[in-house]
Amino acid sequence: MSGSSAPEELYNAEVVSNERLNDALFVLKVRPDDGAPDFAPGQFINIGLEPRLPEHAGRDGLVKRPYSIASGPSEPLLEFYVRLVENGALTPGLMALEPGDRLWADGRCIGRFTLDTLPEVPAPAERDLVCVATGTGLAPFTSMLREFGPARRAGAPDARFDRMVIVKGVRLAEDLGYAEELEAWDRENDWFTFVPLCSREPDDSGWIGQRGRVGQALESAAFEARCGFALDPARSQIMLCGNPAMVDELEASFAERGFKKHRPRDPGQVHLERYW
Template sequence: MSSVNIDVYSEKASCERLLSVHRWTDKLLSFRTTRPAGYRFTAGQFARLGLEIDGQIVSRAYSITSAEQEDQLEYYAIVVPGGQFTTRLAALQPGDPVWVEKLSYGFMTADRFVDGRQLWMLATGTGLGPYVSILQQPDVWQRFDELVVVHGVRQREELAYADKFEQLRQHASQQGWPARLQLLRCMTRDDALPDAPGWLAGRITTLLKEGRLEQATGLPLSVEQTRVMACGNPEMVTEVRELLRERGMGPLRRTGGGQFVTEDYW
């Protein structure tokens, strides 16, 4: 996080307006802003937002959850107790100013994969955000046969966007797009899990190591067919990298090749 003078910041950012806020829990929220004219991003990238606090602009990065073609921008955020930025963010009302930097950032985009038939998207907490945007792009449903979202949280109340994923699944079916979407919800501190497919107890990394993610989906991970994205808790991301390397997979590189891409989410 950084703090800069407003006049300096205005040279690289556009002053937009907060449009709406959706509160999933007292600590989790999604919010929408107007979109700067000419703003471009690729699904999976993040924006840098600024808020005026005590006469200075304080900025922070948030993944964009809206579709590339929408005329608004949506983000998914966690309110950090005592956090300078998110405390102010949580108090904003529609119409309040939010600065949006003119450039988008990040390399965790599905178009970087040049092959593979399965796209696995692993997330803890608000690391889910990029996948909401990615799955709103028709080409992803047309390029892959299997799409798997794995969302790891502590308790059920922290799950978000499940209805959105179902809407996307139905829309893809109506359009005749070939990919199948599976959603796995993994909880570490909820003892009352539904007795239904797609609900698992445990950490993503434990479930990956034990083969339970593959068992739940019926999809074996392979170097030839599987492509993986991991976003969220740095400890999860680091361990996922190690587990995938043990399976013979490597990170995506600018020169080409590789089976996974990751992004730490704080």
């Protein structure tokens, strides 16, 4: 991308690193020229490049897409967890970026999929935060954990939750981005549990974790056995992010168990972010 002919003044951020996790997943870290904009964990930002095909260009000549931020607001870089879309308008260009390359990043972060929108009851000190992701829908939850986990670990009175669980569903074990980081949080903190599942991992691969879909890990007996407590509408706030089919399926499943979708004027326990 170093030879890009896009007007240099449109690009306002520099690539610091671009780590390929496999042939389709990568973690992109970016330093905006004016510093990372303010955001709340769970929000997203638009980033862009000059398109490979002219028909993909927007009015300013760039192709732009929204991405949830995987880094915490206290970190100096913006971090993105991205899956390659074959023949996509933007992701092939993002995957090809190298350190020192330039791109465009919006100066404004948006979105309401944040802990600030959770209802006042239960109080944070009594809240079980259960985060369910498929694919790169994990990004908002890594941001939340990095930002709010240290306060919970320190036993701070302003911690945003009592217990936190991240359930992550992928097809293959090689798609479990951030697994080492999340496993370390799980190993070192009794208030945090990481539950990875693989739905299509070959039987002879050596994978010793759970197999199946995320809904199986959320069934009452399985969840309580793994996490040490029960899902309870009085304590649990459920955040779903990822494949729309997964979100719809779990929203219906939770409704049958007494959980309802949260709305500002009608507080509930289930919060949704459909993530393509």
